[in-house]
Amino acid sequence: MNRVLDYLKTTPLMGRFFAVVVLSLMLLNCKSSHISKHLKKAVSSNFYENQFTGLMVYNPRTKDTVFNFNGERYFTPASNTKIFTLFTALQYLPEKIPAFKYAIHQDTLIVKGTGDPSFLHPFFKDSTAINFMKNFSAIKLVTNNYNNEKFGPGWAWEDYDTYYSPERSAFPMYGNVLKVSNTTDLKTSPEFLKAQTTYTLMDKRRDFNANNFFYKLTDKDTIEVPFVMDTTMVKQLWDNLLPNKVEIIPYTSANTDKILYSIPSDSLYKRMMQVSDNFLAEQLLILASSTVSDTLDADTIRKSILDNQLKHLKQQPRWVDGSGLSRYNLFTPLSFVQVLEKLYTEIPRKRLFNYFPVGGNIGTLKNWYGSDKGPYIYAKSGTVGNNYCLSGYLLTSSGEVLIFSFMNNHYTTSSTKVKEQMQLIFEYLRDHY
Incomplete structure (x- = not known):
């Protein structure tokens, strides 16, 4: 080092500049090599011996791959899939969510759904x-413009009555779920469905193919149970809202070229990402399809985004739903890093990070990856049985932003232990890069 300093003192200014650049690159390479060796040792430890693990870490400023372990292998991503859904929504949707498409014929409103999940949603x-619809004496609601199944491919059939698995539809209402609580008596929202709700000792919340709902005698909290969104239920919901006003029709030749807009799109993205809301994720893809066709088709929009905006991906994913509920989904860590880099490049950092759960602070990461020095992890988690993945952004103590995707599949230990090992790696990157 003394020889280097002596050289710098006796070398002309331009020579010193190049010498400093070369020295900086040498130090950076040495540092990167040390970090890579440490991470390789960590992911090769006995803990990871009986599971499938992938980790990719990338610096978007220098365009350097900091570490790559199975980054090109395919994994079950679970709710990390929502990162692709977020990217798609940002590509297709305007600043406000399209509530529905419509036409007006005298005093009649003709409506086609766009898949907007915020309509009467208990959170939004x-x-x-x-309020717009109340101004008309007659409403004709088109119901056959949705081209997908009510459940995604590969969803677990026994989850039909769980809060995280509502049916997909063209015109969702109340988040497509019934809310039930018990104080001195059963309370439901929508209120009229109380007549179809009873106490039970069973574990199931609803009949398999019918809107008969059950609240366990041992329950203390408010529960959410998905509707069966058949024609009868849709008619019931609308008659309760606007009695004798809404007629459900299968088809109309009317050109519904006007659009009513509802909530700011960012508020929907934030909710979807931070609490990992499967229903919002599924409906976002349907909404995106509404911007290119009157026929709502999430399959078409996924294919379009992969064939166009994401055609550069080195490993094209098998992408079958918006939420990640399906185990048919297959993605690589590299694909997540590539999409996260596109988001980081195209969206202002403050706005982008506001979508994500924050380690030790907000959303699904509230109880993990925190720091006394302030938040350093902004990332989307994904959990299904024996699988836990996390992809997003890591802020280092030196001020760098790293993009990472850490995917763990097929472990038989607890998710808590997996997260503990991941946290050690994240803290090392934070403190040493």
Whole structure:
């Protein structure tokens, strides 16, 4: 080092500049090599011996791959899939969510759904659409413009009555779930469905193919149970809202070229990402399809985004739903890093990071990856049985932003132990890069 300093003192200014650049690159390479060796040792430890693990870490400023372990292998991503859904929504949707498409014929409103999940949703509490519809004496609602199944491919059939698995539809209402609580008596939202709700000792919350709901005698909290969104249920919901006003029709030749907008799109993205809301994720792909066709088709929009905006991906994923509920989904860590880099490049950092759960602070990461020095992990988690993945952004103590995808499949230990090992690696990167 003394020889280097002596050289710098006796070398002309331009020579010193190049010498400093070369020295900086040498130190950076040495540092990167040390970090890579440490991470390789960590992911090769006995803990990871009986599971399938992939980790890729990338510096978007220098365009350097900091570490790559199975980055090109395919994994079950679970809710990491929502990162691709977020990217798709940002490509297709405007600043406000399209509530529905419509045409007006005298005093009749003709409506086609766009898949907007915020209509009467208990979290968003938006009344834009219903207030607009109240102004008409007759409403014709088109119901056959949705081209997908109510459940995604590969979803677990026994989850039909769970809060995280509502049916997909063209015109969702109340988040397509019934809310039930018990104080001195059963309370439901929508209220009229109380007549179809009873106490039970069984574990199931609803009949398999019918809107008969059950609240366990041992329950203390408010529960959410998905509707069966058949024609009868849709008619019941609308008659309760706007009695004798809404007629459900299968087809109309009317050109519904006007659009009513509801909530800011960012509020929907944030909710979807931070609490990992499967229903919002599924409906976002349907919404995106509404911007290119009157026929709602999430399959078509996924194919379009992969064939166009994401055609550069080195490993094209097998992508079958918006939420990641399906185990048919297959993605590589590299694909997540590539999409996260596109988001980081195209979206202002403050806005982008606001979508994500924050380690030790907000959303699904509230109880993990925290720091006394402040947040350093902004990432989307994904969990299904024996699988846990996390992809997003890591802020280092030196001020760098690293993009990472850490995917763990097929472990038989607890998810808590997997997260503990991941946290050690994240803290090392934070403190040493």
